[in-house]
Amino acid sequence: MFTLPLTSLVTLAAIILFFVMGLRVAKARGTYNIPAPATSGDPIFERHFRVQMNTLEWLAMFLPALWLGAIWHSDGVAAGLGLVWIIGRIIYMVAYVADPKTRSLGFVVQMLATLSLILLTLFHIVRSFL
Amino acid sequence: MFTLPLTSLVTLAAIILFFVMGLRVAKARGTYNIPAPATSGDPIFERHFRVQMNTLEWLAMFLPALWLGAIWHSDGVAAGLGLVWIIGRIIYMVAYVADPKTRSLGFVVQMLATLSLILLTLFHIVRSFL
Amino acid sequence: MFTLPLTSLVTLAAIILFFVMGLRVAKARGTYNIPAPATSGDPIFERHFRVQMNTLEWLAMFLPALWLGAIWHSDGVAAGLGLVWIIGRIIYMVAYVADPKTRSLGFVVQMLATLSLILLTLFHIVRSFL
Numbered sequence: 444m445f446t447l448p449l450t451s452l453v454t455l456a457a458i459i460l461f462f463v464m465g466l467r468v469a470k471a472r473g474t475y476n477i478p479a480p481a482t483s484g485d486p487i488f489e490r491h492f493r494v495q496m497n498t499l500e501w502l503a504m505f506l507p508a509l510w511l512g513a514i515w516h517s518d519g520v521a522a523g524l525g526l527v528w529i530i531g532r533i534i535y536m537v538a539y540v541a542d543p544k545t546r547s548l549g550f551v552v553q554m555l556a557t558l559s560l561i562l563l564t565l566f567h568i569v570r571s572f573l
Numbered sequence: 574m575f576t577l578p579l580t581s582l583v584t585l586a587a588i589i590l591f592f593v594m595g596l597r598v599a600k601a602r603g604t605y606n607i608p609a610p611a612t613s614g615d616p617i618f619e620r621h622f623r624v625q626m627n628t629l630e631w632l633a634m635f636l637p638a639l640w641l642g643a644i645w646h647s648d649g650v651a652a653g654l655g656l657v658w659i660i661g662r663i664i665y666m667v668a669y670v671a672d673p674k675t676r677s678l679g680f681v682v683q684m685l686a687t688l689s690l691i692l693l694t695l696f697h698i699v700r701s702f703l
Numbered sequence: 704m705f706t707l708p709l710t711s712l713v714t715l716a717a718i719i720l721f722f723v724m725g726l727r728v729a730k731a732r733g734t735y736n737i738p739a740p741a742t743s744g745d746p747i748f749e750r751h752f753r754v755q756m757n758t759l760e761w762l763a764m765f766l767p768a769l770w771l772g773a774i775w776h777s778d779g780v781a782a783g784l785g786l787v788w789i790i791g792r793i794i795y796m797v798a799y800v801a802d803p804k805t806r807s808l809g810f811v812v813q814m815l816a817t818l819s820l821i822l823l824t825l826f827h828i829v830r831s832f833l
Contacts (some may be wrong), residue, residue: 446644446645446701448698448701448702451644451645451694451698452643452698454637455620455638455641455691455695455698457696458633458638458691459691460635461630461633461634462634465630478673479623479673479676480616480619480620480622480623480669480673481619481621495630499629499630503633504634506633506637560607570577
């Protein structure tokens with residue numbers, strides 16, 4: 444059975460971070476009085492909500508890229524880039540809620556981590572065909 | 574080749590359930606006259622839409638947790654917890670559309686199933702490092 | 704190690720397409736002056752945004768179905784259906800932005816590709832139990 448322990452651990456960390464973002468949205472619903480199913484009505488609530496939604500969009504790219512990187516290159520390198528992604532996402536979350544204009548740094552960090560995983564995998568796949 | 578038949582079957586059931594939620598949103602677009610790309614304008618339509626979106630958020634946590642649980646623990650236990658997740662999601666879907674205030678039961682059931690898969694995997698990974 | 708090269712390549716292509724959709728949303732934010740965290744306010748911006756969100760919903764069904772199809776049937780057939788999915792998604796993207804009423808063709812193409820992967824996998828799983 445293939446297990447890839449470090450990549451598995453980073454995957455768990457990423458989905459736990461996403462779970463925490465969901466808790467922050469739920470809490471913001473109470474604080475700013477935005478009952479479900481509404482998703483707008485207060486600017487701070489909308490920042491929490493957009494942090495969660497943008498992270499969801501990126502999980503759809505990051506998790507496949509992470510596992511492809513682990514399978515095609517190595518568990519350690521994929522997990523390392525995965526850790527960079529998580530750090531970028533935490534910076535993004537904190538900065539976006541404080542001021543949406545400052546969200547670029549964390550965003551770029553997690554984007555570069557994801558693109559690195561994609562390019563790393565692409566390199567190995569192309570080489571396997573040669 | 575590793576196949577994990579029960580986990581594969583539960584994965585198919587989860588994505589078919591999500592497909593059905595999409596059909597319900599499409600039908601609600603017609604019934605409540607909300608042409609795309611709008612996603613608001615009628616409270617019942619918004620409930621259907623939020624059921625689908627919330628399930629999407631949880632699929633991003635559930636599917637990785639399900640497969641990690643299957644790989645690190647067993648096909649049968651992971652699939653069993655996956656079945657609990659699906660039942661929780663169906664309860665959530667029906668209750669949310671009837672009355673958003675009653676959505677907690679189904680939500681908690683699927684959350685506990687997901688957290689169980691995360692903890693089960695974490696236990697095995699940590700043990701593998703010792 | 705199992706690698707499934709064609710399925711890996713199609714997975715990369717799908718997430719790169721999704722990345723491009725994100726870039727188009729970011730560009731539309733500038734063009735139509737919709738600063739984050741808002742996701743509405745201009746009909747053309749909303750089309751770009753809905754293309755991305757609908758693709759996210761379908762990635763949650765397509766990627767698991769693609770890999771189940773590759774594992775249970777074959778790398779080549781799964782990747783072929785995955786390529787059809789990508790073509791359908793590109794048609795959908797272009798048509799939706801031009802006129803939301805013309806989004807059906809691309810949508811149906813990618814839906815049939817996903818359902819084919821689901822049915823193919825279901826066939827093999829059921830047969831494995833007999």
